[in-house]
Amino acid sequence: MPELPEVETTRRGILPHVCDTAVASVIVRQPRLRWPVSRELSSVLSGAHFTTVNRRGKYLLLQSKKGSLLVHLGMSGSLRIVPAGTAAGKHDHVDINFDDGKTLRFTDPRRFGCMLWLPGDPPGHALLDSLGPEPLEEDFDADYLFARSRGRRVPVKTFIMDSHIVVGVGNIYANEALFAAGISPRRAAGRVSLERYRKLVVAIKQVLQQAISAGGTTLRDFTNSEGKPGYFKQSLAVYGRAGEPCRRCQNPLREIRLGGRSTVYCSQCQK
DNA sequence: CGAGCAACCTGCATGC
DNA sequence: TGCATGCAGGTTGCTC
Numbered sequence: 579m580p581e582l583p584e585v586e587t588t589r590r591g592i593l594p595h596v597c598d599t600a601v602a603s604v605i606v607r608q609p610r611l612r613w614p615v616s617r618e619l620s621s622v623l624s625g626a627h628f629t630t631v632n633r634r635g636k637y638l639l640l641q642s643k644k645g646s647l648l649v650h651l652g653m654s655g656s657l658r659i660v661p662a663g664t665a666a667g668k669h670d671h672v673d674i675n676f677d678d679g680k681t682l683r684f685t686d687p688r689r690f691g692c693m694l695w696l697p698g699d700p701p702g703h704a705l706l707d708s709l710g711p712e713p714l715e716e717d718f719d720a721d722y723l724f725a726r727s728r729g730r731r732v733p734v735k736t737f738i739m740d741s742h743i744v745v746g747v748g749n750i751y752a753n754e755a756l757f758a759a760g761i762s763p764r765r766a767a768g769r770v771s772l773e774r775y776r777k778l779v780v781a782i783k784q785v786l787q788q789a790i791s792a793g794g795t796t797l798r799d800f801t802n803s804e805g806k807p808g809y810f811k812q813s814l815a816v817y818g819r820a821g822e823p824c825r826r827c828q829n830p831l832r833e834i835r836l837g838g839r840s841t842v843y844c845s846q847c848q849k
Numbered sequence: 850c851g852a853g854c855a856a857c858c859t860g861c862a863t864g865c
Numbered sequence: 866t867g868c869a870t871g872c873a874g875g876t877t878g879c880t881c
Contacts, residue, residue, distance in 0.1 A: 580874060612857075612876080636875075653875055654859080669859085688858045690875060705876095732852065741876080748874060797874065798861085838854065840872080855879075863870085 580651040582713065582746030583789035584800050584808065585636045588657050591803025592682060593631045595659045596640060599678040601626045608671040612652060612692040615672065622695055623647070623674065635709050635745025639701060646701035652690030658683050659803050710744045713782050718744055720775040727767040727775075734770050735763035736837040738782070747782060749839045750795055753817045755781040762848045763841050764834070788813065816842040 580588070601623045609615040616622070622644070632639040638657070640647040649657065662679045672684040672693055684693060696703050711718040726743055727734075737743060739752050747755070756763050758781035761774055770778070794800055794808030797818070801807055811818075815825050820833035824844040834841050 584874075610858095650875080652858095653873070686858095687860065688873090688875095690857065730851080736852090739875095750874065795874080800874075837852090839875095851881105853880085856877085857875105860873090862872085865867105865869085 580636060580655065580794075580800065581748030581751055581789075582633075582636060582786055583751070583792075583810065584794035585633055585638060585651060585746075586790050587794040587802050587808060588651070589631050589633045589638055592657055592659060595680055595803075596628050596674075596676065596682055597630065599627075599676040599680070601628075601674055602677050603675045605673040605675070606671070607666065607673075608669075608689070611671065611686065611689050612650070613694060615693050616695055619672075619693070619695055634706055635712070635741055636748075637706065639696075641699070641701070643699060645695060645697040645699065648692070648694045648696050648701065648703065648705070649684070650692045652686060652688060652692070654688040655684065655686035655691035656801060657803060658685065658801070658805060708742055710740075710742050713744050713746050713786055718779065718783075720772055720779045723775045723779060724770075724772045727770065730767040732767050733764050733836045734761060734767045734778075735839075735841060737767035738778070739837070739839070744782075746786070750797075750814070750817045751782070751785050751789065753842055754785045754815060757816045757843060757848060758785060760848055762845075763836060763843050765849075816844070818842070 604620040604623050606615050626642045626644055628640045628642050630641050638649040660681050660683050662675055662681045669687040670683055670685050674682040735752050738747050759777040789795055789810040792808055792810040795810040796807035816831055819831050820842045821830055824831055827846045829846045831842050832845050
């Protein structure tokens with residue numbers, strides 16, 4: 579479900595609800611996520627007061643004086659604000675109940691997500707240490723991508739989806755950005771010119787920013803923290819449109835697999 | 850070290 | 866209708 583725009587939409591949605599109140603209790607119904615949810619989570623979080631919610635790539639960090647709650651939504655996860663006492667469904671794995679009667683509920687059918695307690699301020703964790711720059715920040719630019727890609731033979735699409743290179747660019751927006759930049763997803767990363775990386779960086783920033791403005795992309799089940807869908811799906815030029823005509827040249831869009839991920843592109847417009 | 854791929858898990862669409 | 870198969874927004878960690 580979530581790439582950077584969906585995670586950012588979630589962050590903005592929960593922020594006003596989790597910060598002006600303290601944690602009253604925690605219910606862990608299913609601790610078996612990507613990594614086990616700590617048995618101590620309840621005792622460690624009770625009484626905690628979150629001061630802010632930050633995002634690093636696709637990770638959310640609910641920060642407090644004592645430490646931070648690191649949340650990743652995996653492929654199918656979501657965070658929603660519901661009234662305390664709302665009946666829990668099959669995949670509602672964790673509830674964080676607040677003093678003011680609201681509950682932050684973590685739902686994740688496939689359980690690829692995680693919820694980890696990181697002691698200390700600022701929070702340190704191996705998962706965060708080796709991440710590349712944020713795509714919407716200024717230090718993510720063409721010179722950087724060009725330098726990192728020299729000698730690399732991986733397809734450029736796989737390259738920009740590598741979180742050690744740049745965070746937050748998932749399968750949907752990698753496909754979209756490469757179409758917008760006119761670059762074939764199969765081209766070796768080391769054989770993309772600086773000039774074309776300039777176009778790609780602009781495209782990545784634009785597509786992510788536009789998706790955030792639209793509240794994310796809802797394919798089948800993404801909803802924001804209020805349970806409402808995102809509206810970016812109607813703007814997608816290639817993802818999910820294999821076989822349909824290219825919006826620029828009308829040629830049918832081609833679908834291949836790269837790095838095990840579905841890849842859609844126009845063989846006329848992308849070289 | 851880089852590249853490719855299996856694995857984690859459930860739900861859903863498709864085809865026989 | 867039932868069953869098998871393959872695919873899905875991500876990431877780690879294994880092989881070669």
